[in-house]
Amino acid sequence: MARSTGIRHRNAPGDCGTLPPYASSWSLPLRPFIRHRVALAVGIVVAGLWLGEALLHGQRVDVDVRIAPPAGAQPVRTRADATLEYPVGPWEFYFTRAIYSGYGRGRRWGSRWATDYPKADLQFISILQRVTRLGVYDRENAIRLDDPNLRRFPFLYALEVGSMAMTEEEVAGLRAYLDAGGFLLVDDFWGTWEWQNFEMEIRRVLPEYPIVDVPVDHPVFSTVYEINEVLQVPAVNNAVYGGRTWEQDGYVPETRAIFDDDGRMMVMINWNTDLGDAWEWADNPYYPLKFSTYAFQMGVNYIVYAMTH
Amino acid sequence: MFDALFELLFKYRPLVFDQGDFVFASPWSYLLLVAVLGAGAAVTLATYAQARGKSTPLDRGVLSALRVAALTVVVFCLFRPVLVLSSIVPQQNFLGVLIDDSRSMEIADRDDEPRRAFVDASFGTEESALRAALADRFALRFFRFSSATERLTDLGELGYAGLRTDLGQALDRARDELTGVPLSGLVVISDGADNSESVLTESLRGLGADGVPVYTVGLGREAFDRDIQLSRVETPPSVLQGTSMVVDVVIGQVGYAGDAITLQIEDEGRIVSTEAVTLPANGEAATARVRFTATEPGPRIFRFSVPPKVGEMVTQNNVRDVLVVVEDRREKILYFEGEPRFEVKFIRRAVADDENLQVVVLQRTADNKYLRLDVDDADDLLGGFPKTREELFQYRGLILGSVEANYFTPDQLRMIADFVNQRGGGFLMLGGRSAFAEGGYAGTPIADILPVVMDEPTLVDGEPVFIELMVSPTRAGETHAAMQVADTEEESGERWKNLPAVSSLNPISEIKPGATTLLTGTGAGGSDERIVLAFQRYGAGKTLAMPIQDSWMWQMHADIEPDDLTHELFWRRLLRWLVDGVPDQVVASVRRDRVEPDEPVELLTEVVDGAYLEMNNSRVNAEVTSPSGGFVEVELDWTTERDGEYEGLLTPSEEGLYEIRVEATSDDELVGSDMAYVFAAASDDEFFDSAMRAPLLRRIADETGGQFYTVDTVASLPEDIAYAGAGVTVVEELELWDMPALLFLLLALVGGEWGYRRLRGLA
Structure with a gap:
């Protein structure tokens, strides 16, 4: 499912601070609910089940994951002077994935930060090496939000943030990271419920900055590749079997961002779309080329934008 | 005796x-x-x-x-x-009497009487002893001199208000005036505190050749008992608005050893900095380093002062006024990066709030694919790195990141060298996997201009060697204005010690002769000392080498508070320094920026074309606006001595600031324009180094066959001149x-x- 993204707010980096917060303009996603009452009913049922699960059995699962030092190409070294080890070497760029705490139980809920990990990361890294001049570290790199060494990696990728439930330490770590100059790319979360959860979480980190829409004429869409419309990149099952591209009630892909007072983009949000799945399954001959191409192009755009702005 | x-x-x-x-x-x-x-x-x-x-x-x-x-x-x-x-035959010879009419004659350093008291007593009336003794033998011709010299018909015209003492000009003028008459000599009555820029040698040689002896009478004391003087204040003629200046002030003193004084700097009445100074041993000068920020644009008079101390013989030399032109313009710097790098983001972020710096980024994202940021025009840099001198020379600074030498054509490499050597631009090469020797620059014109020695690339398995370095400033770096990352030198030194490590792929440990190292880095355990920042002057410009690849660690490392400004300060000051003093196509200047009213001042202008080749066929015009708003045009002519140099003369008649806008045209097309300023006002220059300079006066007498006198020995002057043999004489x-x-x-x-x-x- 694709749409041409209209400009709802003129959103040049310089004037984003004057835009109204996203909360004041979120009525647009409700339209599909009105048109599709069946979907609305299903959504209510699903939401109720999910809420019930959370209330009855749910608990916040604080991550305690140790990532083994990547066995990458020499002369990589690793450090263990913080809670986690991290790679140190001659590379300019480390594709870094955020490890965060979340709601749920069991492997599925507690490990949603690791969705598509590490295959999506590795496949995207190989594309970066082929199409750009970026000196990119050729292994995956995941790091906790409360790890002080997080700030060594000014680009950070987080996905499935619909179940995110950060600890206070993680909130502080992410806040310091973003204040210092870090860039967070958020991906692969769908529908109203997950949006509200993510919005609540990111408000804990950046309460004072509004979330604003990023129109397709924003420079981030043309940093390297010219993107003229925002595609809804579906998860692999939907894409391969040619079904719907949306999940839950996330019918329209949205690109939103949080800018600081100087107009610097701190957080780029891809909602109702799944770039990570496209990276992961790009090698699947049945995965539509247009989605994987778009996902790679937008990934490159985001990274180069983050490295220059 | x-x-x-x-x-x-x-x-x-x-x-x-x-x-x-x-x-x-x-x-x-x-x-x-x-x-x-x-x-x-x-x-x-x-x-x-x-x-x-x-x-x-x-x-x-x-x-x-x-x-x-x-x-x-x-x-x-x-x-x-x-x-x-x-x-001499009485009344058959002329004698020129030159009397110092400058302000230093008011200094009361002898029996609490001003120096001019000798003139009043000895020459005040026709009956005054010395004047009468001279008048018995000679026809006297009086002159007064300071920055200019003129005949005196009445000694009452002496006002002792001259702002400069120019002995050479005075001697020349008096000799010219008395040409053709029998001249027994010249008598110079002065403290000898010459503060002009003229050279005496030629004047003395002319007098010696003409057989005109000069008799000098020294007034005042050769050394003061108690005095403090701001001997030297060195400021640049112009700075960019917002620049944090570090200025060395030399404070001379006698009689106040060990005393604490406060040096104060004012920007037209507003105190911008103070510095406590403890004076050293008697007779020794103290050097104070003060820092302040030039916040207000335009020509500014900065006043440096030390409060007068009890018992000081001269207090006017405790204050110095300095004219500094604070430029409010955007200095355009081209930053060419061969690959996406976080340095781009963080350097741009560091200077984003600096309205006087424009960092234009050209970043190669893929082969033959470029990202252009902050360009002025949609077509700028569309084809990548500039291919013509005119295109490149419009920038005042150039930063090269990690881009291999093979990217450039041989002409582009020579063009970059010319950017520094000929255009006078500032050039900075950053470290990276494709920079310095690792980028193949050894043996290229860029290797010639860089301040560091590049060896063969150091590679292990084809990859550059990675090292992390703890950075510290050298002694030169500790005191360098661009390396100040805190409010005081001590705090800045401490800040450098505590900054996190950065990494390098370019092992450089040697600078060229004449280059200066500002920052060094050491690996773990103090091993592997490397150059982190070095610079040198090269031709008309300067070059910097900074072979590290992630100075953004000074912003992003966990040990740095998110709101810490060290990284911003470092890059702002470094880039401002990079483009400091970089000339435009038209550069206007004045020989002296402070003169007294009616004192002529030379206007100089250098004109080059878009490729920075000197132009001798320009029409150069100066539009001069006087303090009262009057408007005068002065045409400047090619000097013929230097290519591209034009000269004109301006005589400010009013007190105050003169604005001079110089415009150069060629074939009716504007080449460029520039501003210069002259401040016409009474100054206290006469009170600096104002003790009587007996060696100079003695030299004048010796080299012309005359004699040096003091107030105590001057009584014999008439008789000595009478027997000197110059003029119309008889044998006796x-x-x-x-x-x-x-x-x-x-x-x-x-x-x-x-x-x-x-x-x-x-x-």
Whole structure:
């Protein structure tokens, strides 16, 4: 499912601070609910089940994951002077994935930060090496939000943030990271419920900055590749079997961002779309080329934008 | 004292003996006189030979010798010794009297009387002793001099308000005025505190060739007992608005060793900095380093001052005013990065709030694919790195990141070298996997301009060697304005010590002769000392080498507070320094930016074309706006001495700031324009280094055949000039036979003979 993204707010980096917060303009996603009452009913049922699960059995699962030092190409070294080890070497760029705490139980809920990990990361890294001049570290790199060494990696990728439930330490770590100059790319979360959860979480980190829409004429869409419309990149099952591209009630892909007072983009949000799945399954001959191409192009755009702005 | 004693004994002063020729002028034959002496000696010897009595042969010998010596003195007088010398013909010669009319003559450093008191006492009226003595012999012509010289008809015109003392110009002018008249010499009455830029040598050589002796009379004391002086304040002629300046101030002093003083800097009345200084040992100068920020644009007068201390002999030299032009413009820097790098983001972020820096980014994202940021025009840099000099030379600074040398054509590499050497731009090469030797720059024109020595690339398995470095400033770096990352030098030093490590792929450890290292880095355990930042002047510009790849660690490392400004400060100051003093196509300047009203000042302008080649066929015009808003145009002409240099003359008549807008055109097309400023006002320059400079005055006298006098010795001046032999003279014989010294000698010899006889019981 694709749409041409209209400009709802003129959103040049310089004037984003004057835009109204996203909360004041979120009525647009409700339209599909009105048109599709069946979907609305299903959504209510699903939401109720999910809420019930959370209330009855749910608990916040604080991550305690140790990532083994990547066995990458020499002369990589690793450090263990913080809670986690991290790679140190001659590379300019480390594709870094955020490890965060979340709601749920069991492997599925507690490990949603690791969705598509590490295959999506590795496949995207190989594309970066082929199409750009970026000196990119050729292994995956995941790091906790409360790890002080997080700030060594000014680009950070987080996905499935619909179940995110950060600890206070993680909130502080992410806040310091973003204040210092870090860039967070958020991906692969769908529908109203997950949006509200993510919005609540990111408000804990950046309460004072509004979330604003990023129109397709924003420079981030043309940093390297010219993107003229925002595609809804579906998860692999939907894409391969040619079904719907949306999940839950996330019918329209949205690109939103949080800018600081100087107009610097701190957080780029891809909602109702799944770039990570496209990276992961790009090698699947049945995965539509247009989605994987778009996902790679937008990934490159985001990274180069983050490295220059 | 010596002269007085000499004159008492020998009748005349030593100068007369120097000037005259000694001769015997006896009317009698020398043979007769010698015969008389011989006869007298013979009679003496015969007499003592006969009258033996109780005397021994020794007694007779001594007495004979004394008698003969006395006879010799008498015969010497009979020879009529005289000094033959030329003396002036009274009232037939002119004498130029040059009186210092500068402000330093008001200094009361001798018996609490100002220096001008000597002029008033000695020349104030026609009856004044020295003036009368001179007027008896010479036709006097008076001049007053400071920065200019003019004839005086009435000594009441002396106002002692001159802002400069220019002895060379005064001597030249007086000699010119008195050309063609019989001139016995020039008398210069001054403290000798020459503060002009003219060189005396030519003036003195001309006077020596013309045979015009100069007699100098030094006024004032050669050294003060107690004084503090701001001896030197060194500021750049212009800075970018918002630049944090570090200025060295040299404070000279006598009599205040160990005292604490406060140096204060004001920007047109607003205090912008203070610095406590403890004065060193007596007579030694203290150097204070002060820092302040030039916040207000335009020509600004910064005042440096030290409060007067009790007992200071001169307080006007505690203050210095300095004109600094604070430029409010955007300095355009091209940053070419060969690959996406976080340095781009963080450097851009560091200077984002600096309205005076425009960092235009050209980043190669893929082969033949570029990202352009902050360009002025949609077509700028569309084809990648500039291919013509005109395109590149529009920037004032150039940063090269990790981009291999092979990217550039040979002409582009030469163009980058010319950017520094010829255009005068600032060039910075950053470290990276494709920079320095690792980028293949060894042996290229860029290797020639860089301040560091590049060896062969260091690779292990084809990859550059990665090292993390703890950075610290060298001694030169600690004091360098661009390396200040905190409010004071001490805090800045501490900040550098605590900054996190950065990494490098370019092992450089040697700088070229003449280059300066500002930052060094050491690996773990203090090993592997590397150059982190070095610079050198090269041709008309400067080059910097910074072979590290992630200075953004000073912003992003966990040890740095998110709101810490060290990284921003470092890059802002570094880039401002990179483009500091980079010339435009038209550069206007004035020979001196501070003059007194009606003092001419030279306007200079250098003009080059878009490729920075000198232009000699431009039309250069200066539009001068006076303080009252008056408007004058001055045309500047090519000097013919230097390509592209034009010159004109401006004489400010009002007090205040003159704005000069210089515009150069060629074939009716504008080449460029520039501003210059002249401040016309009374200054206190006369009170700096204002002790009497006897060595200079003595040199003037010695090299022209004159003599140096002080207030205590000046009484003999008229007579000395009279016998100097310059002008219309007559030959005069001065008798010497009646010198008291001869009488005393004769009496001593006769008395000695008598006394010897009495002593020996022979009489």
